[in-house]
Amino acid sequence: MAFVAIRHLYKEFDGIPALENVHLEIEEGEFFALLGPSGCGKTTTMRCIAGFESPTSGTIEIGGEDVSRIPANRRSCGMVSQSYALFPHMTVFENVAYSLNIRRFYRGGLSDRVSVLAGMLNRKLGRVNRETEEKVQNYLKLVELSHLGDRLPGQLSGGQQQRVALARALIMEPAVLLMDEPLSNLDKKLRNSMRVMIRDIQKKVGITTLFVTHDQEEAMSMADRVAVMSEGKVIQVDTPSGLYSHPAHSFVADFVGSSNILRGEVFPADEGEGSWIIIPGEVRLRSDSRREKGEAMVLIRPESLTLLSSAEAAGQGENRLSGSIRWAAYFGAKVRYGVDLGPFALQVDTVYRSGEPLLQEGDAVMLTVEPNQVVVL
Amino acid sequence: MKKRLPRFDGLTILQWTIFLFFLVFLVIPLLSIFLVSFTGEPINLPGSLIDSRIFSTTVEKLSHASLEGYQSLFGGSRYLTALWNSLKLSMGVAILVTLVCLPMAYAFARTDMPLKKTFAALATVPLVMPTFISSYAFTLMFGQTGWVNHIWRAFGGEGVLFEIQSMLGIVLVQIFFFFPYALWPMVAAFKTSNSNLEEASQNLGAKGWFTFARVTLPLAGPGIVSSMLLVFTISFSDFGTPIMMAPKNLNLIVVEAYREIAGFFNWSGSAILTVVMVLVAAFFFWMQRLVVRGKEYGTISGKPSRVKPVANRGVRTGLTLYTLFVMMVPILAVGSIFLSSIATTWGYQALPNGYTLDHYVTIFSRSSQNILNSLILASGALILSVVIATFVSYFVIRRGSSGLDFFSSIPLVIPGIALGIALIQTFNTPPLQLTGTAAILIIAYTIRRMPYMIRSTMGTMMAIRKEIEEAAVNLGASNLVAALTVVAPLMVPGISAGAILVFVTVVKETSISILMAPTDWAPMSLAVFQNLLRGEFYTASAMSILIIAIVVALQSIARKITRDPLY
Numbered sequence: 001m002a003f004v005a006i007r008h009l010y011k012e013f014d015g016i017p018a019l020e021n022v023h024l025e026i027e028e029g030e031f032f033a034l035l036g037p038s039g040c041g042k043t044t045t046m047r048c049i050a051g052f053e054s055p056t057s058g059t060i061e062i063g064g065e066d067v068s069r070i071p072a073n074r075r076s077c078g079m080v081s082q083s084y085a086l087f088p089h090m091t092v093f094e095n096v097a098y099s100l101n102i103r104r105f106y107r108g109g110l111s112d113r114v115s116v117l118a119g120m121l122n123r124k125l126g127r128v129n130r131e132t133e134e135k136v137q138n139y140l141k142l143v144e145l146s147h148l149g150d151r152l153p154g155q156l157s158g159g160q161q162q163r164v165a166l167a168r169a170l171i172m173e174p175a176v177l178l179m180d181e182p183l184s185n186l187d188k189k190l191r192n193s194m195r196v197m198i199r200d201i202q203k204k205v206g207i208t209t210l211f212v213t214h215d216q217e218e219a220m221s222m223a224d225r226v227a228v229m230s231e232g233k234v235i236q237v238d239t240p241s242g243l244y245s246h247p248a249h250s251f252v253a254d255f256v257g258s259s260n261i262l263r264g265e266v267f268p269a270d271e272g273e274g275s276w277i278i279i280p281g282e283v284r285l286r287s288d289s290r291r292e293k294g295e296a297m298v299l300i301r302p303e304s305l306t307l308l309s310s311a312e313a314a315g316q317g318e319n320r321l322s323g324s325i326r327w328a329a330y331f332g333a334k335v336r337y338g339v340d341l342g343p344f345a346l347q348v349d350t351v352y353r354s355g356e357p358l359l360q361e362g363d364a365v366m367l368t369v370e371p372n373q374v375v376v377l
Numbered sequence: 378m379k380k381r382l383p384r385f386d387g388l389t390i391l392q393w394t395i396f397l398f399f400l401v402f403l404v405i406p407l408l409s410i411f412l413v414s415f416t417g418e419p420i421n422l423p424g425s426l427i428d429s430r431i432f433s434t435t436v437e438k439l440s441h442a443s444l445e446g447y448q449s450l451f452g453g454s455r456y457l458t459a460l461w462n463s464l465k466l467s468m469g470v471a472i473l474v475t476l477v478c479l480p481m482a483y484a485f486a487r488t489d490m491p492l493k494k495t496f497a498a499l500a501t502v503p504l505v506m507p508t509f510i511s512s513y514a515f516t517l518m519f520g521q522t523g524w525v526n527h528i529w530r531a532f533g534g535e536g537v538l539f540e541i542q543s544m545l546g547i548v549l550v551q552i553f554f555f556f557p558y559a560l561w562p563m564v565a566a567f568k569t570s571n572s573n574l575e576e577a578s579q580n581l582g583a584k585g586w587f588t589f590a591r592v593t594l595p596l597a598g599p600g601i602v603s604s605m606l607l608v609f610t611i612s613f614s615d616f617g618t619p620i621m622m623a624p625k626n627l628n629l630i631v632v633e634a635y636r637e638i639a640g641f642f643n644w645s646g647s648a649i650l651t652v653v654m655v656l657v658a659a660f661f662f663w664m665q666r667l668v669v670r671g672k673e674y675g676t677i678s679g680k681p682s683r684v685k686p687v688a689n690r691g692v693r694t695g696l697t698l699y700t701l702f703v704m705m706v707p708i709l710a711v712g713s714i715f716l717s718s719i720a721t722t723w724g725y726q727a728l729p730n731g732y733t734l735d736h737y738v739t740i741f742s743r744s745s746q747n748i749l750n751s752l753i754l755a756s757g758a759l760i761l762s763v764v765i766a767t768f769v770s771y772f773v774i775r776r777g778s779s780g781l782d783f784f785s786s787i788p789l790v791i792p793g794i795a796l797g798i799a800l801i802q803t804f805n806t807p808p809l810q811l812t813g814t815a816a817i818l819i820i821a822y823t824i825r826r827m828p829y830m831i832r833s834t835m836g837t838m839m840a841i842r843k844e845i846e847e848a849a850v851n852l853g854a855s856n857l858v859a860a861l862t863v864v865a866p867l868m869v870p871g872i873s874a875g876a877i878l879v880f881v882t883v884v885k886e887t888s889i890s891i892l893m894a895p896t897d898w899a900p901m902s903l904a905v906f907q908n909l910l911r912g913e914f915y916t917a918s919a920m921s922i923l924i925i926a927i928v929v930a931l932q933s934i935a936r937k938i939t940r941d942p943l944y
């Protein structure tokens with residue numbers, strides 16, 4: 001039984017659909033990423049879970065309980081938004097302590113209430129009890145900010161603010177942690193270290209996490225499972241490697257990494273497993289995917305193609321394509337070539353060995369690909 | 378699931394309470410006075426709602442409604458003359474203020490005129506005093522016994538420079554005390570209109586003045602026209618100057634309306650004049666909005682033009698001296714009041730005959746009640762404004778209540794005298810017999826200053842991002858607790874600056890105070906007014922200086938608060 005279950009979720013804004021039949025199941029303790037281009041409905045999904053948008057229809061369950069009728073302030077969803085939304089007039093300590101104080105306000109006696117309200121209006125009036133003090137310190141330590149408790153958010157760097165927001169959400173020990181593009185306001189280097197930090201903390205705390213992002217690299221490197229969204233719909237849910245190797249749709253293939261996608265006609269092979277694909281221009285490819293006869297899209301990842309110079313490529317065989325180099329581009333340790341095959345072109349990645357000369361534009365080459373790397377979508 | 382069910386929580390009840398407030402104290406009085414202008418007799422709308430007898434008399438009165446009053450208005454009566462005179466005055470002032478400001482605005486926006494900071498500070502002086510005190514100051518300078526005329530005669534002049542109790546006197550006071558309202562919008566217009574086009578024009582060989590007349594002016598045009606319309610509305614609604622300076626044979630609509638109600642209790646006449654005043658003010662206000670609308674984006678996105686040194690030293694000196702002259706007149710006016718407040722006697726002389734602090738002793742001993750009244754009334758209006766403006770901003774911005782937005786901005790187009798007459802008419806009789814109480818006075822001040830207060834609180838509220846409030850809710854706070862613990866503290870600087878300004882304008886307020894304040898609640902401004910009527914000029918001066926001092930002190934505090942944003 002999934003810990004967070006979103007079923008048949010629809011959301012319209014003034015009659016315009018933003019979410020259509022979103023269906024997600026997140027396991028307890030899982031780090032689940034919601035990946036998709038800007039405007040596809042990720043934030044809306046998250047806000048529905050947190051209770052800030054009321055779905056047009058559909059149900060949301062957390063821990064087996066339908067939360068649709070529970071107001072946002074009692075949903076037990078910790079939220080970290082893109083802009084962090086720290087309270088600018090409170091110190092880091094007070095920001096993190098906020099939910100504890102609120103809890104004390106609601107559950108405590110009259111003196112607690114007065115003390116909490118006074119403390120929020122004027123720092124000197126509010127006395128923090130020992131329990132709160134210790135807990136806040138623990139969470140500040142968790143995000144490595146113990147030394148900055150007295151600062152105001154305006155005096156912190158982006159990454160530090162991010163960590164305050166995380167600690168502030170975690171301290172109330174929510175059932176689910178929701179993070180909306182938390183890294184998109186940071187520079188690239190910081191983003192990489194924050195990824196590691198967030199993932200470590202998530203593992204340490206063991207909290208079920210929904211992580212929203214438009215960055216496929218982020219989703220693929222951090223998440224246990226990823227849901228790819230497009231135009232308000234969930235297209236595919238799988239592990240990162242599953243998405244990469246078996247994308248269910250050309251959109252996923254394209255979004256989840258650079259890829260060659262070709263349109264062709266599929267014929268089930270007569271002998272053995274797999275199929276034949278005829279791509280316009282009389283090119284025949286063998287694939288291990290088995291499909292019914294008909295039109296289909298075919299995916300070949302650039303790194304699954306092998307590039308041979310014409311001289312090396314003696315003889316005939318399956319899945320051999322001859323063409324010529326159109327362009328070359330360096331990507332660090334790899335070189336990507338654009339290879340012209342007449343009716344279409346493919347991108348091919350090769351490992352760059354230093355000292356070796358690059359192939360030149362116009363050089364004749366031969367491409368090969370294993371049948372298990374030709375994915376019929 | 379329905380999208381938005383009506384919520385009957387505390388906030389919703391509050392929202393309806395505020396609606397009710399505007400309904401009772403703004404909409405019903407205005408509607409009543411509108412009806413009275415047709416019936417010619419007082420109408421008791423609140424009473425009609427609860428008492429069937431009053432209801433039937435009201436119906437009876439309404440059945441006799443006629444256009445008689447309006448016919449006499451357009452039949453060439455005193456009223457028509459009054460309207461016509463007021464229109465002439467306001468148009469004249471609007472045009473002259475624009476002309477006076479044109480060189481100054483250009484100098485501020487486009488040249489390296491020296492002393493800009495000083496001039497900007499001096500330009501706040503005209504706004505620290507109520508216009509009837511400015512008028513009094515002008516009388517001290519240009520009256521029969523005024524020091525300017527003394528100097529004039531010393532240089533061989535005859536009699537007086539000009540008759541101060543005249544249309545010319547009113548025009549001059551309004552020009553020198555209203556020009557800041559036009560100056561800064563015009564500076565902004567010159568700053569944002571594209572200077573590249575001017576450079577192009579000059580590169581093509583056009584002379585400086587030609588470029589100014591054919592390129593610069595048309596580009597800054599909408600901004601200039603808008604400030605001209607603004608000055609028109611301000612001049613048209615101004616009560617302080619006409620009541621002090623209009624001679625017997627010069628009818629002006631605000632004075633006429635005041636006399637009809639305060640002197641003769643003539644409901645028919647004052648109602649018609651009120652309706653006409655509101656219509657004229659609303660029309661020009663609407664025109665101003667029309668001019669500004671659509672231009673805002675252009676001016677905001679337009680890149681600020683660079684300041685060019687003026688090539689001609691003569692022009693630069695000329696502009697500086699001219700600006701200095703315009704700025705000095707209000708300073709001299711304040712200075713004259715100050716001298717008069719410490720003079721033993723002063724008249725037909727350049728300077729007082731001797732100096733004393735007796736007048737201050739007098740006001741603190743004899744008029745301390747007025748000072749206390751002003752402080753109490755202003756504090757009352759301040760508290761009421763803060764509460765209402767804060768919640769109105771919240772409802773308008775967070776809950777999209779356009780109704781409250783509309784109601785709360787109605788007072789922008791209601792001249793003070795008109796609001797006063799409407800309120801007296803409605804609250805003169807039971808069930809809501811409030812005329813003569815401090816409460817209705819405080820409410821009147823509050824309503825009159827509400828749009829300005831709301832502008833200040835809305836600005837602060839808009840600067841608080843919704844996510845911050847949502848974060849609080851996400852962390853467990855209810856909407857109300859989130860508002861109290863996060864939104865309210867963040868709004869404090871904006872609210873306090875706005876509140877201080879409300880306090881200041883209430884201390885300065887003339888028309889409402891003169892019209893509505895009962896004797897035992899007379900504020901300082903009314904005390905000055907009565908002192909002047911009684912001929913107690915020196916104590917009037919001392920009290921004026923006290924008002925100015927309070928205003929200046931509080932304004933600088935407000936400015937400091939808004940300039941030091943805490944976060």
Ligand SMILES: Nc1ncnc2c1ncn2[C@@H]1O[C@H](COP(=O)(O)OP(=O)(O)O)[C@@H](O)[C@H]1O
Nearest residue numbers: 013014018036037038039040041042043044045
């Ligand atoms: N409050 C709103 N009112 C109207 N439309 C909205 C609102 N919030 C989101 N939308 C629309 O819903 C769609 C999904 O938005 P969002 O969930 O913010 O996308 P994402 O977070 O994936 O970028 C967009 O087309 C957006 O314009």
Ligand SMILES: [Mg+2]
Nearest residue numbers: 039042043044
């Ligand atoms: Mg988003």
